[in-house]
Amino acid sequence: MSLIQLGCIADDFTGATDLANNLVRAGMRVVQVIGVPEGPLAAEVDAVVVALKSRTIAPQAAIDQSLAALRWLQAQGAQQIYFKYCSTFDSTAAGNIGPVTEALMDALGSDFTIATPAFPDNGRTVFKGYLFVGDVLLSESGMKDHPLTPMTDANLVRVMQAQTRRKVGLIDHRTVAQGDGAIRERIAALRADGVGVAVVDAVSNDDLVRLGKALAGMPLVTAGSGVAIGLPANFGLAPSSTASALPPATGWQAVVSGSCSVATNQQVKAFVEAGGPAFAVDPLRLMQGDDVVTQALAWAAPLLAQGPVLVYSTAEPSAVKAVQAQLGVDEAGAMVERALGAIARGLVALGVRQLVVAGGETSGACVQALDITQLQIGAQIDPGVPWCHALSGEVPLHVALKSGNFGSADFFTKAFKALA
Ligand SMILES: Nc1ncnc2c1ncn2[C@@H]1O[C@H](COP(=O)(O)OP(=O)(O)OP(=O)(O)O)[C@@H](O)[C@H]1O
Ligand SMILES: O=C(O)[C@@H](O)C(=O)CO
DSSP, rough: OOSSSSEEEEEEEEHHHHHHHHHHHOOOOOEEESSOOOOOOOOOSSEEEEEEESSSOOOHHHHHHHHHHHHHHTTTTSSEEEEEOOOTTTOTBBBBBHHHHHHHHHHHTOOOOOEEEEBBBGGGEEHHHHHHHHEEEEESSSSGGGGSSOOOOOBBBHHTTTTTTEEEEEOOOHHTOOOOOHHHHHHHHHHTTTTEEEEEOOSHHHHHHHHHHHHTOOOOEESSSGGGGGGGGGGGGOOOSSEEEEEEOEEEEEEEEEEOHHHHHHHHHHHHHOOOOOOEOOOHHHHHOHHHHHHHHHTTTTTGGOOEEEEEEEOOOOHHHHHHHHOOHHHHHHHHHHHHHHHHHHHHHTTTEEEESSHHHHHHHHHHTOOEEEEEEEEEEEEEEEEEEEEEEEEEEEEEEEEETOSSSTHHHHHHHHOO
């Protein structure tokens, strides 16, 4: 068994492929595993991303799963641990970013780590501790209406401080602009001041590369996927395209979308307006016990030979709120996820071999329903979204797990063109 350099724990499945994508592009050989594997890793790689579905579960469950992932990664020789959360810092009021960070620090015997969701390639920048999504503050972005993790405060020092007992500080843009030496000095000063977690400003990839250098040797890094662009160099690795080759794609094409984020709403709209065949899953019909899964599959079966089909529950915030008022937030989410997972499984049984899934929780449900345990990371379709190759049981499958707010408006057609 070869030893890995970087061991990563991602709190959702799309986030995991996003991170793996940035590591691959920066020169690391990466494998993404779904959940904590039972045995040692067979493949020879530089980094492993353990994909959990821990973003919105109870904090103690998220801690337990993350610690189990940590123990497994340590057993594979990981020299540095990377806790990946969302570039929009998605968390419930109770956590889980703070509690998991704290538990990982305790387990690693580490008294200091950083926190930054900055991902400039996707418009996520942190300035004076405030997170911007595109041109607006996080709290003014579509994230304020997220079905599970509405984000109403853009000040990450405040958000993080509310989730952890450790003192939270800031490494601001002036320090980051001065390079890794200045960042290290600031870290030393913050540590001396009793700060355990520092939010870090970053508004460009250059900032992230400077930050990456300063993080060499830090036992735990917590971040979105952006920081990953600067870490492989610390292990002597350089960007290469060879790490991303996948086997040729076969079979029919489909999209399953349970994301209600702004970008996904636009992508669904663009696909439908371009005449793409689309089936809407109505949560209220699911609640009434209608067999929507069978109906969706019966609808899709005769269409697959003609090109990609879309099955979606994606809806605007007002419609999502109306459903949640009737079902409760958790039950609405879980019920839709179960249905979309079963539809993904049914589509693969019908011969779909190229599957795009939109939404982190939705991807978790679909990947689990398809019994996928490991993903090989391929080329990027749009920033943060690569094609991946997996086995669903014995069936080889190309999957792209699209984070809710990632991808251009034509993503649902562009993705398949990229595989052709
Ligand atoms: N029409 C709907 N009404 C209520 N809830 C819905 C509806 N459609 C989907 N959901 C639920 O909303 C949640 C969407 O979360 P998901 O993580 O899949 O998407 P996202 O948040 O946009 O993606 P990401 O986490 O990658 O940013 C899921 O739990 C899903 O089941
Ligand atoms: O960081 C992001 O925005 C994504 O990888 C993600 O985690 C969405 O769920």
